[in-house]
Amino acid sequence: xxxxxxxxxxxxxxxxxxxxxxxxxxxxxxxxxxxxxxxxxxxxxxxxxxxxxxxxxxxxxxxxxxxxxxxxxxxxxxxxxxxxxxxxxxxxxxxxxxxxxxxxxxxxxxxxxxxxxxxxxxxxxxxxxxxxxxxxxxxx
Numbered sequence: 001x002x003x004x005x006x007x008x009x010x011x012x013x014x015x016x017x018x019x020x021x022x023x024x025x026x027x028x029x030x031x032x033x034x035x036x037x038x039x040x041x042x043x044x045x046x047x048x049x050x051x052x053x054x055x056x057x058x059x060x061x062x063x064x065x066x067x068x069x070x071x072x073x074x075x076x077x078x079x080x081x082x083x084x085x086x087x088x089x090x091x092x093x094x095x096x097x098x099x100x101x102x103x104x105x106x107x108x109x110x111x112x113x114x115x116x117x118x119x120x121x122x123x124x125x126x127x128x129x130x131x132x133x134x135x136x137x138x139x140x
Contacts, residue, residue, distance in 0.1 A: 002063045008042035015042045021056050021064060021115045023122075034119050036060055056116070064113045069140045071117040073110040076132035086127030090120070111138075 006017035019038040037052035075083065079102060087109070088098050101109065110120050114137070121133050 010047040011045040013044040023119045071114045072108045073117045074108050074134040079105045083129035083131045086124050086129040
């Protein structure tokens with residue numbers, strides 16, 4: 001969770017906006033996705049709001065990485081056909097983009113927040129990619 005100062009739109013007093021990222025569960029075909037949530041409650045007038053499900057925005061992503069560090073998803077060894085198919089489907093890659101990614105493997109395929117990395121690893125496994133996937137924290 002990350003907290004930002006936020007001015008209450010009702011009374012103008014400064015409060016705290018709490019926000020973070022999460023994965024909404026369900027199958028990929030049913031719209032499983034990553035997004036962020038946020039909550040604000042004014043300490044003076046009690047005005048509050050909650051929101052969740054919107055795509056993770058860059059400023060929040062960078063704040064999470066600054067607080068929790070960056071994570072990577074790595075592939076060990078030669079990628080299988082099932083992994084390449086899964087990557088193409090999940091990331092909606094063209095054939096040239098997939099070939100460029102394949103040329104960099106084995107190695108890191110994704111950098112991001114811990115939740116993003118765990119989400120992509122889960123998607124790949126759900127698509128039948130049984131390659132050696134490694135999640136690693138590389139620090140702040």
